[in-house]
Amino acid sequence: MNIQNxxxxxxxxxxxxxxxxxxxxxxxxxxxxxxxxxxxVVLVTPRFAGQRLLHRHKDVNKVLKDEIENHIHALALHTYTDQEWERLYGDAPDSPACLGGAGRKVS
Incomplete structure (x- = not known):
């Protein structure tokens, strides 16, 4: 299984x-x-209700402790409650911008 999965x-x-x-x-x-x-990581869950951003990130970091210590170099976290997500983005998330093949590294 890969790290992303x-x-x-x-x-x-x-x-x-x-x-x-x-x-x-x-x-x-x-x-x-x-x-x-x-x-x-974009994570939307009602479990974040009433939690400050720092506590949300600590919770995610705790769950991914092994991956952070042994595999991941950088982890950007975007954590929302379901109400925050709906207020900011509506019912469906925006599609990602196409890189058109840009940004790929050649070894």
């Missing part, structure tokens, strides 16, 4: 998210093709 599985199991997106952003950095070292 492990992250998705652990966050799904722990947070039961309304929405979860785990994006491998490694290709945007100076790493070999196929690396799994830089990730962005």
């Amino acid at each position: 492990t992250i998705e599985d652990k966050l799904t199991e722990h947070f039961a998210p309304e929405f979860l997106e785990v994006i491998n952003e490694s290709s945007q950095h100076n790493v070999p093709i196929g690396s799994e070292t830089h990730f962005k």
Whole structure:
């Protein structure tokens, strides 16, 4: 199992998210093709209700402790309650911008 799938599985199991997106952003950095070292996580769950941003991030970091200590170099977290997400983005998330093949590193 790859790191991205492990992250998705652990966050799904722990947070039961309304929405979860785990994006491998490694290709945007100076790493070999196929690396799994830089990730962005968008996590929407009612479990974050009443929690400050720092506490949300600590919770995610605790769940991903092994991956952070042994595999991940960078982890960008975007954590929302379902109400915050709907207020900011509506019912469906925006589609990601197309890179058109830009940003790929050649080894």
